[in-house]
Structure formats: C-alpha cells, structure tokens
C-alpha cells in the first residue's frame with residue numbers, strides 16, 4: 001500500500017519559527033502613526049500589545065526560538081499530518097499529486113491555536129491578566145479561548161454578528177473554555193453603539209469587531225488586545241505549518257510545484273507558504289497562490305495603500321492591499337475571509353510577484369468543498385474551500401496539459417460547526433456576490449486623505 005499520510009514524531013516538531021522579514025527582497029514599509037504620519041515606534045503599540053510581542057513584530061531575525069512552554073502546549077495536537085489526496089486525484093482523473101497539511105486536527109478545529117498559544121504565553125509572562133479580541137467565523141475566538149484557558153487568562157471576544165447568529169456552537173465552545181463572547185457591533189463600546197445608531201441591522205465586520213476589542217483593551221486595566229491574523233508576529237507563529245510540511249514533503253521525496261492557501265488576513269496561507277517563498281526567493285521554481293473571495297477581493301481588486309486595520313481608525317496605518325477600512329463585505333459564509341485589508345508582509349510579496357492572488361465565487365468554493373468531502377471524507381471550513389477550489393482548478397489544468405504536477409495546500413480548518421452554509425448550498429439557496437465598480441469607488445474614498453506608500 002502507498003502511504004496515505006506522513007506523521008512526524010513529537011521529537012521532530014520545529015524548535016524555531018521562521019521570520020520571512022530576514023529574506024524579503026523588498027522590506028515591508030513601516031506602519032505609520034496616523035496623527036504624525038511618522039513610523040510607529042514600540043511605545044505607540046505598548047497600550048495594545050505586550051513588549052515581547054512588539055519585539056517579535058519588528059524583528060528581522062531569521063529564526064526565533066519557540067519557548068518550551070509554548071512547544072509543550074503545541075504538542076497537544078502537533079505535529080499535524082500531511083495527507084495525500086488519492087481519492088480526489090482519482091475523481092479528477094488528474095496526473096497531479098495533491099497533498100494537504102491538515103490543520104483541522106487542533107482542539108479548536110483550525111490553524112488558529114498556533115498563534116493563540118504563543119500570544120497567550122507572551123501576555124502571561126508580561127503580567128497581563130485579561131485579553132480582548134475579535135472573531136469572524138469563530139475559529140480565532142475559539143483558539144484564543146482555548147489558549148487563555150491553558151494559561152489562566154480572562155478573555156472577552158467580540159464576534160461578528162452575522163457569524164454569531166450563523167454559528168451558535170462556536171459561541172458555546174468559547175464559553176466552555178471560559179471566555180465571554182458577545183455579538184459585534186455590541187452596545188458595550190462607543191464604537192459598537194455608534195455603528196448601531198447608524199445601522200441597527202448592521203451584520204458586523206472584522207473591522208468593527210477589531211475596533212471594539214481595541215477600545216475595550218485600552219480602556220480596561222491589566223488588559224491587552226490580541227489579533228488572530230494580519231500582523232507580522234502572527235505570520236511568524238504560523239510558520240510552524242510550512243516548516244513541518246517541508247520536512248514531510250522531503251520524507252516523501254517530493255517538492256511542490258504549487259503551494260495554495262486561502263486568505264482572510266493571511267495567517268494560514270503565510271504559515272504554510274512562507275518557508276516555500278523563501279526557497280523561491282533563492283531560486284526555486286514554485287508557484288505560490290493566495291485565494292480570496294470574489295465578494296471581498298482585497299488583493300485582486302484593491303489598491304496597495306496605507307490604511308487602518310479596523311473600521312474606527314484606531315490602529316496604526318498599515319501598508320497593504322485594502323478595500324478601505326469602512327468596507328463591510330457581503331455576508332458570505334466564509335466569515336474568516338471577510339476582511340478589508342491584508343497582511344503587510346503578504347502584500348509586499350504580492351507586489352514583488354512572489355505570490356499570485358486569485359479570487360473565487362462562493363458557489364464554486366462550496367462545490368469544491370462538497371467534492372472534497374465526498375472524495376477525501378473531510379468536511380472543510382468554508383474558508384478552506386476557497387483553497388480547494390484553486391487546487392481543483394490546478395489539478396484539472398494538469399490533466400488538460402497532461403503534466404504531472406505536485407500541489408500542496410493548507411487545510412486550514414474543518415467545517416463541522418459551519419454546516420449552515422452547506423445547508424444553504426445543498427438547498428440551492430446560496431448566491432454569489434461581486435463588487436461593482438461604484439461600490440469599490442465608494443469604499444476606497446476613505447483612502448484619499450491618508451498617506452501613500454512608495455511604489456517601485
């Protein structure tokens with residue numbers, strides 16, 4: 001029998017994270033202070049994050065040691081398996097060999113605990129007692145609830161209202177691990193009350209939930225804010241995915257021609273792909289594909305600009321692809337991909353042509369998810385289905401070209417608590433959404449008064 005999966009032993013877990021800032025051909029432009037237009041310094045970030053994470057945020061060290069206490073918690077479910085998708089290959093009649101890194105095996109069901117554990121640890125050692133955060137699909141909120149439970153921290157989660165209503169079991173998971181979860185926009189912050197006064201039926205967005213969580217953190221004692229994606233230290237913590245995958249592919253004597261991941265703020269994609277982007281920088285021939293929804297086409301349609309990371313303009317200005325910080329994406333089921341911006345590191349790598357962005361419609365992604373479930377058994381998160389849509393397209397292209405090709409993708413999470421979307425799809429009640437030129441123009445107006453980044 002041919003091996004269906006590769007499992008590393010606990011001893012083989014990576015001991016260091018990989019920081020792509022050490023190898024980028026064009027360094028990321030600095031985040032700016034909105035009041036002065038000058039690069040932000042560590043002190044500007046100190047009300048929001050502990051200093052140990054701020055140091056990681058700005059570090060250009062290539063390798064950063066993973067603390068023993070973090071490794072110990074990661075070992076609860078890591079290393080994660082790398083599978084070969086034989087049945088999907090057979091179904092598609094493709095000569096391509098398809099592999100996936102299975103991040104759905106974490107207790108919270110996705111890749112998100114990789115950074116949640118690290119962030120809870122660094123806050124704990126900095127003496128912080130309480131964290132606040134936002135969550136879209138609920139995966140990040142669950143991950144941080146788990147991590148705070150493991151390290152004895154209090155947690156308040158602002159969950160995007162549309163997801164709060166679609167995913168009641170995610171709320172219950174967070175409560176089970178001891179966190180407090182409310183729907184955003186909420187009546188508990190100025191930002192939330194403001195949004196609700198203008199639009200009482202607002203479905204919420206990640207941008208609004210981030211603003212609420214930041215307001216809570218800076219107005220409460222012993223509290224810091226924690227972000228599940230976008231920032232450099234999050235990408236760093238997620239690099240364990242790609243480092244493990246590289247070892248596993250090597251054990252099989254394989255190297256990918258294409259690496260694929262879905263992108264919301266970018267963390268699971270960066271986690272798998274950055275070690276391969278490093279190889280590409282040094283000459284390897286590998287295509288790196290980042291997949292987003294057509295309904296929230298940040299990289300495929302948005303400009304590269306300085307913009308706020310949240311709706312209420314409380315964060316520093318980040319150099320990134322953006323649809324404008326007040327953009328509220330349509331209520332697609334892939335809640336974790338409904339974000340107006342993008343990781344500045346990924347944005348810079350897209351500008352440097354090291355990463356190729358692509359966008360898929362909701363219906364195509366659910367179709368891909370159903371095909372995957374019926375061939376490979378796993379029911380994936382709607383976010384992950386975006387990556388699978390690209391995998392299927394690549395595999396079909398390989399069949400048409402008669403070319404054997406190695407495809408590697410990140411199975412970022414399972415969809416067992418996302419079945420409302422599957423239900424709507426199976427009943428034929430789902431539709432596609434795209435952005436009109438008019439909507440885009442309107443949502444980009446907020447950028448007019450902001451500084452412009454340099455473009456080569």
Ligand SMILES: Cc1ncc(COP(=O)(O)O)c(C=O)c1O
Pocket residue numbers: 110111136137138139140228229230262263264265266267268269335336337381383384412413414
């Ligand atoms: C399963 C899953 N995949 C992907 C994402 C997108 O986030 P990121 O781009 O940070 O990986 C999310 C976000 O909630 C998620 O829950």
